[in-house]
Amino acid sequence: MxxxxxxxxxxxxxxxxxxxxxIFIACASFEDRTTAVAxxxxxxxxxxxxxxxxxxxxxKGPVRDQNFERLRNLLLRHSNNVLPIICDHHDxxxxxxxxxxxxxxKDIPLxxxxxxxxITTFTKQYLLVLLKYLGRQKPKSVRLFYTExxxxxxRWNKPLSYGLIDVVSVPTYGGHSYIDKxxxxxxxxxxxxxxAYAIWERLSPHKTIxxxxxxxxxxxxxxxxxxxxxxxxxxxxxxxxxYTHTLDPxxxxxxxxxxxxxxxxxxxxxxxPLGPKPQVIGCYLALKTHxxxxxxxxxxxxxxxxxxxxxAGNIWEYR
Numbered sequence: 524m525x526x527x528x529x530x531x532x533x534x535x536x537x538x539x540x541x542x543x544x545x546i547f548i549a550c551a552s553f554e555d556r557t558t559a560v561a562x563x564x565x566x567x568x569x570x571x572x573x574x575x576x577x578x579x580x581x582x583k584g585p586v587r588d589q590n591f592e593r594l595r596n597l598l599l600r601h602s603n604n605v606l607p608i609i610c611d612h613h614d615x616x617x618x619x620x621x622x623x624x625x626x627x628x629k630d631i632p633l634x635x636x637x638x639x640x641x642i643t644t645f646t647k648q649y650l651l652v653l654l655k656y657l658g659r660q661k662p663k664s665v666r667l668f669y670t671e672x673x674x675x676x677x678r679w680n681k682p683l684s685y686g687l688i689d690v691v692s693v694p695t696y697g698g699h700s701y702i703d704k705x706x707x708x709x710x711x712x713x714x715x716x717x718x719a720y721a722i723w724e725r726l727s728p729h730k731t732i733x734x735x736x737x738x739x740x741x742x743x744x745x746x747x748x749x750x751x752x753x754x755x756x757x758x759x760x761x762x763x764x765x766y767t768h769t770l771d772p773x774x775x776x777x778x779x780x781x782x783x784x785x786x787x788x789x790x791x792x793x794x795x796p797l798g799p800k801p802q803v804i805g806c807y808l809a810l811k812t813h814x815x816x817x818x819x820x821x822x823x824x825x826x827x828x829x830x831x832x833x834x835a836g837n838i839w840e841y842r
Contacts, residue, residue: 527772527773527841527842528840528841528842529770529771529773529839529840529841530839530840531837531838531839531840532563532668532837532838532839532840535563535564535565535566535568536560536563536564536565536568536668536840537565537567537568538567538568538569539637539639539664539666540637540664543569543570543571544568544569544570544571544637544638544639545570545571545572545636545637545638546570546571546572546573546574546631546633546636546637546638546639546662547570547572547573547574547598547601547602547638547639547640547641548573548574548576548638548639548640548641548653549561549573549574549575549576549594549598549640549641550575550576550577550578550641550643550644550645550649551575551576551577551587551588551590551591551594551644552587552590552643552644553583553584553586553587553590554590554643554644554672555672555673555834555835556643556644556670556671556672556834556835556836557590557593557594557643557644558590558593558594558597559643559670559835559838560641560643560668560670560838561594561597561598561641562597563838564597564600564601566600568601569601569602570598570601570602570639571602571604572602572604572606572629572631573598573601573602573604573605573606574605574606574607574608574622574625575591575594575595575598575605575606575607575608576607576608576609576610576618576622576645576649577591577607577608577609577610578610578611578612578646579609579610579611579612580612591607595607604629606625606629608621608622608625609621612646613688613822614694615646615648615649615651615652615653615693615694616652616694618649618652618653619652619653619656622656623656633657633660633661633662634660634661634662635661635662635663636662636663637662637663637664638657638662638664638665638666639665639666639667639668640653640657640665640666640667640668641667641668641669641670642667642668642669642800642803642804643668643669643670643800645800646820647796647797647800647803647820648691648693648694648818648820650800650803650804650807651693651695651696651796651803651806651807651818652693652694652695652696654804654807655695655696655807658811664842665842666840666841666842667804667840667841667842668838668839668840668841669799669800669801669838669839669841670835670836670837670838670839671740671799671835671836671837671838671839672740672834672835672836673834673835673836674834688822688823689821689822690721690722690725690726690819690820690821690822691819691820691822692817692818692819692820693818693819693820696810696816696817696818697817698791698792698793698814698815698816698817698818699791699814699815699817700791700817701791704789704790704791705728705729705730705789705790705791706726706728706729706730706790706791706793707728707729707730707731707732707786707789707790707791707792707793708722708723708726708728708730708731708732708793708794708795709731709732709734709779709782709792709793709794709795710722710723710731710732710733710734710755710794710795710797711734711736711767711794711795711796711797711798711802711806712733712734712735712736712748712752712755712797712798713748713797713798713799714747714748714751715751715797715823716751716752716753716754716755718797718821718823719733719752719755719795719797719821720752720754720755721821722795722819722821723755726793726819728793729790730763730786730790731759731763732763732764732765732782733752733755733756733759733763733764733765734764734765734766734767734778734798735748735749735764735765735766735767736748736766736767736768736769736770736798736799736802737766737767737768737769738769739769740769740770740799740836740837748798765778765782767779767802767805768801768802768805769798769799769801769802770799770801770839771801771805772801772802772803772804772805772808772841773805773808774805775801775802775804775805775806775808775809776804776805776806776808776809777809778805779794779805779806779809779810780809780812780813783809783813783816787813787815791817792813792815792816792817793816793817793818793819794806794810794816794817794818794819795818795819795820795821796818797821801839801841804841806818
């Protein structure tokens with residue numbers, strides 16, 4: 524049974540190793556919570572090399588660049604070597620290739636090292652590809668940090684994103700398809716019902732399972748996922764809905780493992796994690812032993828940057 528360590532960060536964030544961490548990775552975003560983890564690092568926290576990703580997007584507002592500088596300056600208090608990675612928003616392999624190139628050019632090994640990652644504002648497909656890449660480098664240990672939002676745009680009945688550019692297979696998660704099997708779509712739902720519906724409509728699967736996180740981050744948020752996915756859920760049989768944990772990726776992994784084992788004989792399974800990032804970790808963990816499952820990602824035309832999320836909520840640590 525897969526188990527792991529989950530901690531809610533109530534005090535400062537200290538060292539994973541008695542001496543120092545070797546690698547810290549974060550991503551700059553337009554969201555307020557971009558710098559929440561870096562702000563929590565203790566004065567004693569030291570890390571040899573820090574990497575700050577920033578998506579290279581044209582015709583966007585200045586907030587992402589401003590947060591990038593804030594994050595970089597915060598990490599300079601804890602690391603002498605803060606390295607930027609300017610990468611393509613919609614191509615996670617671009618970011619991974621640039622990360623690997625920097626490590627090679629500066630002789631920064633990952634094998635046997637302590638690595639900390641602030642996963643909060645990576646896109647879901649970037650996070651999936653990054654976790655797989657880091658896992659293959661055989662690090663000594665990995666810990667992940669996730670910051671909840673204090674509030675989402677849905678409070679004002681605004682969707683988190685608009686439009687759809689494409690539905691793509693996440694790189695390195697192509698899965699396997701067999702001509703004698705039917706298709707099963709597993710949608711891990713969040714607050715972007717239009718994206719979920721677009722995936723379901725485009726794939727037209729033989730069977731769909733909708734997974735909803737319980738409990739919500741806040742008691743007042745219960746029912747939001749169902750509300751924003753009403754159009755999709757109204758078209759599915761009631762027994763198509765299953766529940767998993769919102770914040771426990773290890774429980775999510777166990778739930779997905781059970782689901783996959785139950786359905787893999789009859790179905791080619793396609794999965795799309797649209798919920799919170801801890802569920803994406805659970806997806807990654809489950810698929811380590813189920814490479815036959817394909818993961819797809821719906822690329823939105825743009826996010827509701829002004830209202831997407833506000834302030835930073837609780838911070839969680841996963842090991």
